[in-house]
Amino acid sequence: MxxxxxxxxxxxxxxxxxxxxxxxxxxxxxxxxxxxxxxxxxxxxxxxxxxxxxxxxxxxxxxxxxxxxxxxxxxxxxxxxxxxxxxxxxxxxxxxxxxxxxxxxxxxxxxxxxxxxxxxxxxxxxxxxxxxxxxxxxxxxxxxxxxxxxxxxxxxxxxxxxxxxxxxxxxxxxxxxxxxxxxxxxxxxxxxxxxxxxxxxxxxxxxxxxxxxxxxxxxxxxxxxxxxxxxxxxxxxxxxAPRNTFVADFMGRMNLIEGKTADGRLTTGDGAEARLDGYPAGREVVLGFRPEEVALGPAAEGGLTVSAPIERRELLGTEVLVTLRLGERLLRVRVPVGTPLDGTITVSVPPRHLHFFGADGGRIDFAAEALPRRQVSSR
Amino acid sequence: MTKRSTSPFAPGQIAVHVALAAGAIFMLLPFWLMIRAALTPEAEIFSGNMLTLGTVTLDNFRRVFAEVPILRYYFNGIFVVVAIFIGQVIVCVPAAYALARLHFSGRELSLWIVLGALMIPYQVTAIPVYVILAQFGLIDTRSALILPFVANAFGVFLLRQFFLAIPGSVFEAARLDGAGAFHTLFSVVLPMARPALVTFGIFSFVSHWNDYFWPSFVLRSDAAATVPFGIVRFLDAELGSDYGPQMAAATLSVLPLLVGFLLAQRQFINGIAMSAGQVE
CATH class of the missing domain: 3.40.50.300 (P-loop containing nucleotide triphosphate hydrolases)
Known part of the structure; x- marks a missing residue:
């Protein structure tokens, strides 16, 4: 001792x-x-x-x-x-x-x-x-x-x-x-x-x-x-690289969208839709991204683009936490102060900040599934 | 008294103070009569105004000291009361600690037994206890006054409740700091339990110092007599209806308690409030 x-x-x-x-x-x-x-x-x-x-x-x-x-x-x-x-x-x-x-x-x-x-x-x-x-x-x-x-x-x-x-x-x-x-x-x-x-x-x-x-x-x-x-x-x-949806949610409060990939789209169960380029179609997935990792405007090269009505705004200081409504789901994104925020907003998430999970909640690595141009982020 | 916004002359306040004053007179008057009679020459006790002092004399006290072996009674009383309290601490603290903090089979049952013992007045068990003491040849000794009270259910219960109020993490910290059960008890718990021990000590001191029933039950002579028993015995035999010396003897029997209370007043109030040792 x-x-x-x-x-x-x-x-x-x-x-x-x-x-x-x-x-x-x-x-x-x-x-x-x-x-x-x-x-x-x-x-x-x-x-x-x-x-x-x-x-x-x-x-x-x-x-x-x-x-x-x-x-x-x-x-x-x-x-x-x-x-x-x-x-x-x-x-x-x-x-x-x-x-x-x-x-x-x-x-x-x-x-x-x-x-x-x-x-x-x-x-x-x-x-x-x-x-x-x-x-x-x-x-x-x-x-x-x-x-x-x-x-x-x-x-x-x-x-x-x-x-x-x-x-x-x-x-x-x-x-x-x-x-x-x-x-x-x-x-x-x-x-x-x-x-x-x-x-x-x-x-x-x-x-x-x-x-x-x-x-x-x-x-x-x-x-x-x-x-x-x-x-x-x-x-x-x-x-x-959170291993599942629980870790994704608990460490950094990811937005999680359940849905099905189609050609260039992600459709959710309640009929809402978002643009999603560069991923295999016909898969049940949970797509995750963090509020801090969105950019304004549509995606330039692949990734997720969401256009949705604004539900709520909260000023955090230099940024505004905006709550969007996608179907029945609320998504949180952070945008710079001064961004015009009326009605609908379009935001995008680049592929390196997108996380995919299977229906069981476990992480899916599309890069490992022979999609060489996709780099799932793991620094 | 801190000042409140209510006026001291509000009818409610006046009523409260009148009631309190009446209560105070009711409780203090017997003490006054005792002290007055003790300080008044024999002949004047029933003459003159009961509420004022006439001629002051210490003759009654002198007579008590001369005719009653009161110093022996004091010694016996203090010896018995201190021995009982030390015994109670030695028995009750570990028992209370075990009941509050250790896990062992039969803990619930033990607690119920303690609670049961709490509900039985000691007069009920007086005869069996007397028989046991007689078997050991302890009748008419100080041991007969001490031993039956060493294990005290009230003490165990009071201390257990106090130990329960100490956060468990303090005990765990002591364990991780390398303190075994013994050190935890004596280096950590006992200092924290001081207010509880003082409270319990006061109850114990007062009740055993004043006790008349038990000494009159197990004592034959005045060799081991405590103050109340000794004085009553002597009054019956020697002083008959001499009220002056009687009241002087009564005054002498409560004096140690009074002095003790004045010395330990703060501790006593802390003990009743039982908050001094708490962790926030």
Whole structure:
């Protein structure tokens, strides 16, 4: 747990392990269905793995299993070579940052940060040195004598983070650490957390429901739904080539149009139509594109062109979010401020920004289906 | 009192204060009569105005100290009350923690048993408990006053409710910080539970300090007598209808509680409000 309990320098990383979950299953006692079954995942050593998904998808349960707060029903958890599946939480050496901070209310900031070291029976002068170092790292050093109730939410979470990193943990868990903070603070802390993690180099598992946090912080991104990993990979891969309609919708809120391709057209079930050039005809597809990736006017060379009446306008600043009605479906597009917006508008999406999914929701790669002039985007 | 927009002379306000004043007089008058009688020479107690002090004397107190072994009663009382409370903390805190936070089979049943015990007045079990104490040869000792009260259902229940109000993540944080059940309990939970312990402590101190029934049940002599039992015993035997010394003795028996309350007033109010240890 404390291989280098005598070091006094702020936790500088050396040996963060890869965290491997193999065939992990969890069924809560008395629950009708398992929270997840046969879940396998590798979290790269020293990097941030972000698990993102809607509430109830099992991401927090997964995190709690990894740090030992919950038993697993099946499978193994390894930190590097070490099998920790049956190791008790207090001996697993995992540190955690909680959504509601979970500070000890009657201890000072210094007492909170130093608590894990006291439990590890570190000598007092060493504790003081390391508490000071950890506090400096999260810029809370001026508040060491205060109690949590005298701190703001952001300061409390800084204390929570300092307490988690003070031991120099190899594996660090973060359970929606920024969710209780206001928007501006959240953006600041997000950037700081990323920098801090690179500095200490612990293998980090970060759970969130916020796609911005997921994309900005992740080295390895895992999208979960209903206890199943829908997609994992680098955040670029996940964002640019979502594997199915769920990921497409959850990461970046794609517009999704179900329909059937015909020669140069896409017809939807409710009789609406859009121009679609350069794709095989007679296929049931779900076509996806993001609101940011449209251009004004008809497509110049292939791609999708939609002409539809405007339903709603919302000013976002330099852009306007326009809601269009295509048949019974609402589509969101972002256009520059000053675009004439009355009645109907024509927008287009170039082929590299179009995503196709089958009727089952899975991604279709038309490029791989012998259509060499189509390049489905995957940077 | 903070100022409110309502005028202090509004009819509603006046009515409320009259009612409160009447209640205060009703509750304080017996105390006044006790203190007055204790400080008044024997001969003047039933003469003169009951509401004012006449000649002030400490003779009654001197007589009590001279004729009643009141210091021994004090020592016994304090010893018993402190021992009971320490025992209660040792028994109730782990029990309450287990009932609130640990998962084990039979937890529900255990809780129901505690609740059941809460509903049984101790007079009901007095005879079986007496028999047990007699078997162990503990009758007429301080142990007979202490042991039956060490496991206290009210304490277990009160502390359990308090522990339940502590967010689970605090316990989890302690676990991940490397604290076992013992350290979690003593380094994290107990400091947080201070207001609950103080509240419970006050209930425990007051009821056992004042208790007359149980000492009169298990004591034979005044060797282990606590203050109320000792004083009553002595009054019956020696002081008969001497109201001055009687009231002086009564004053002496409530004095420690009064002093204790004045010292711990803030803690006491915090404990009743039970908010001091909460996490937001």
């Amino acid at each position: 404390m291989p280098d309990g005598k070091t006094t320098a702020p936790p500088a990383r050396r040996s963060a392990p890869e965290v491997t979950l193999a065939g992990l299953g969890k069924t809560y006692r008395g629950a009708a269905r398992p929270t997840f079954t046969d879940l396998s995942l590798t979290c790269p050593a020293g990097r941030i793995t972000v698990i993102v998904g809607p509430s109830g998808c099992g991401k927090t349960t997964l995190l709690r299993c990894v740090c030992g707060l919950e038993d697993t029903s099946a499978g193994t958890i390894r930190f590097g070579e070490r099998d920790v599946t049956k190791v008790d939480a207090e001996r697993r050496g995992v540190a955690m940052v909680f959504q509601n901070y979970a500070l000890y209310p009657d201890k000072t900031v210094a007492g909170n940060i130093g608590f894990p070291l006291r439990m590890a029976r570190m000598p007092k002068p060493d504790i003081e040195r390391r508490v000071a170092a950890a506090a400096r790292l999260v810029r809370i050093e001026d508040y060491l004598g205060r109690r949590p109730s005298e701190l703001s939410g952001g300061q409390r979470q800084r204390v929570g983070i300092a307490r988690a990193i003070v031991r120099g943990p190899d594996v660090l868990m973060m359970d929606e650490p920024l969710s209780n903070l206001d928007t501006k603070l959240r953006a600041e802390m997000r950037a700081e957390l990323g920098a801090l993690q690179r500095q200490i180099g612990a293998t980090t598992i970060y759970v969130t429901h916020d796609q911005t946090e997921a994309l900005t912080l992740a080295d390895h991104l895992v999208v979960m739904r209903g206890g199943v990993i829908e997609q994992q990979g680098s955040p670029e891969d996940v964002f640019l």
